[in-house]
Amino acid sequence: MTTEVKDFKLDGESIIARSKERGEGDFIVGKKQEAIDKFDALEMPKPDKTRINRWDFFTVSSPVVNSEVYESLETLPNTVKEVVDLDVVENLYVQHNNTPAFLKVSDDLLEQGVIVENIFEASENHRELVEKYFMTDGVKIDEHKLAAYHAAMLNGGLFVYVPKNVKVPTPIQMVVLHDDENASLFNHLLLVADEGSEVTFVENYVSTVEESKEQLNIISEVIAKDNAKITYGAVDFLAAGFTGYANRRGVASNDATIDWALGLMNDSNVIYDNTTYLMGDRSNSDLKIVVVGRGDQRQNFTTKIIHYGKESNGHILKHGVMKDSATSIFNGIGQIKKGASGADAQQESRVLMLNDRARGDANPILLIDEDDVTAGHAASVGRVDPIQLFYLMSRGISQKEAERLVIHGFLAPVVKALPIESVKRQLTEVIELKVVSK
Template sequence: MTLQTILPLSAEALKSLSQQKNEPAWLAESRLNALELASRLELPKPEKTKIDKWYLSDYGTYQPATRVTSLQELPEAVRVLLKEEETANLLVQKDSGVVYSNLSDELKAQGVIFTDLETAAREHSDLVQAHLSSVVKNDEHQLSALNAALWTGGAFLYVPKNVEVAIPLQAVFLTENADATFAPRVLVIADVNSSVTYVDNYISTGDAERLHNGIVEVIAKPGAKVRYATVHQLGLNTTDMSYRRAVTENDASIEWIIGEMNDGNTVTDTSTVLKGNGSTSDAKIIAVGSGSQRLNYTTRAIHFGKDSTSQMTTRAVMREEANAIINGITKIEHGATRSNGEQAEKVLMLSPKARGDANPILLIDEDDVMAGHAASVGQVNPEQVHYLMSRGITRAQAERLIIYGFLAPVVSDIPLEQLQTRLQELVERKVGQ
């Protein structure tokens, strides 16, 4: 069987595309190797979710992007997310490529690099080659291999040693043309004792079926602090397969802030490998499912370092016939003494046909540790609804208030005011449908 019959792109076409984009030889070779791997690997097998019949095979074709220089030239779907002053330290990808990229002179002077991953691979080749695919390996499953082979555009962020970036850097990933490849890859490297906040949004327009196969890799060097915030609001016919992973070295930290607001089928896996002693991970996830969505959210922390700490909090609301599998996995490896892993998953169902399955898992291979979990799944309390209605508000308004109260402990704990507002708006949109 030839590659052409089972993969979205032939080896010859991929090699030609790499030459067309003037990619370094190591990247072209890496892509070809990943494509060959994909021909032998199986699809991932998320817990209790069958994806073999999902829309996962059509990656479209690479279509070069046209660069723009101002906010006014960006698509309307992007402009509504941004204010005029937010065009600094911003990157925008439309379909197959980045169309806007801007970094302030102040950050450039400090040695910060923020550009698309394709440009970074050419201009900062040694840095990218040393870290790309070092966190999410190409051979993990077919989707990781295909992303490694076919990714386009993407984002690359590097913060030098001892540099503290006070202003969040932002990216927007937009898919408009369902015939264009949309497989961005994000690589964040925070060097020793640096700190940075990165925020991105994934959005789509149009009704045609399409696939987002995305990978995020974060490397937090010793003492580095990374805050990674992402909001996914892809449309009804967009299948979202997202794999995010961070590695934290000695005394480094990662804070994940995630809003899962898609309208289509979704699988996400957000993981932290606490490699270093004294490293920390804090993941906050809120999700709203509606319609007939099939959703699978996995959050995990794998402790290798001594005195490492992880916290995971997920709150999800399921409407109509939405079905969610929510997995929290804390793994403390042998030797990770005095580690502490805590997790909590809560699901609120608004309809008799909605389903939520919360699965907290603790895997402990060390004695001198602390670990705990909490999980709950339930319907809206009818007594709460009746009480609120007795105060003169409608049933729909009462349910909204209960939902906001349910999500508030996570949303209010988000340290970015702009992101708090954004998530509140998206929750309003989804529960008001």
């Protein structure tokens, strides 16, 4: 059953009452009220070539699911241990459904003023910082209905702040374990790297249930101040049954860099928005995405890098594999604003279809309002190359193994870019499960 968007009304009184019962502070309660007040007047997002007017983004049976917490690394469930390098991990946050379940931060980082706290605690302990960046420069509460709904229903997430000139030597990792079919995820990540700082952040969303009955609405705001560098890696592998909206948004200032490596492996119907604003001169963003669709999934991936700064560089690389009757739309947009002289916008989208019923559309778009720039794009959609298969099979490799090697080679540019070995291993195993295994 679907819910018509035009007929849906937020129960604002229940949302605020529940927020206060959970002990959420004045800042979060105020943001939820702001979202409630604006919700009715907002439009839904309009992802190109995907009609979502009958997707049910709003049915939530259990706004908050309280789950088990973990006292030590040793007590973490195996599903979490599989994506964490236990022998070397220094900075780890685990969220169990909607419950902050485990936190480990090195003493050295704490002494340097690095903050890693769940979003609710951070809004109380570091209100000035959170208020400065939460849904201000990245994603706005009134951007559209799904952004407002996210703010109103917020039930989890993390705040990370790296002070000026602090270079975090080992990754900060967040693992969200979803093991209750009634748990919706309205997670918000706010990651701020102040001037001259460097940090690698990796997140994993993983389900152990076969199917969910709830909502996925996650937003990440990634802010790199002058001369800061953020490397952001993620693997999403959540169950079928979610109706999903995932928005990862970056803002880069002068001489700042935000590099993305994303393995988007969810089994649900999801619309994705990954936009990076290159606001500063000589700012940079390199975005790599790998996607696998199976079953009767419907997905839309809109990736955009918008150049405001002079001599800014933005590169997009997306590789997707579709099987069964899955359908995916790849919208890649490189936009150079007036005044962004010397900017370089490049993109490449390639989709591999494994059978006749699968479909992938690649739509490269360049929007250029400045003359002194460099820009280019490439796109391809097709089946596995028979010449590659013939070559491998002529060397004594079976057809199934040859297809496996071709697929892994096709997806390798993103897998190799992930910054943690355990996460690379996880993504490789997920690819095996979703694409190669019969």
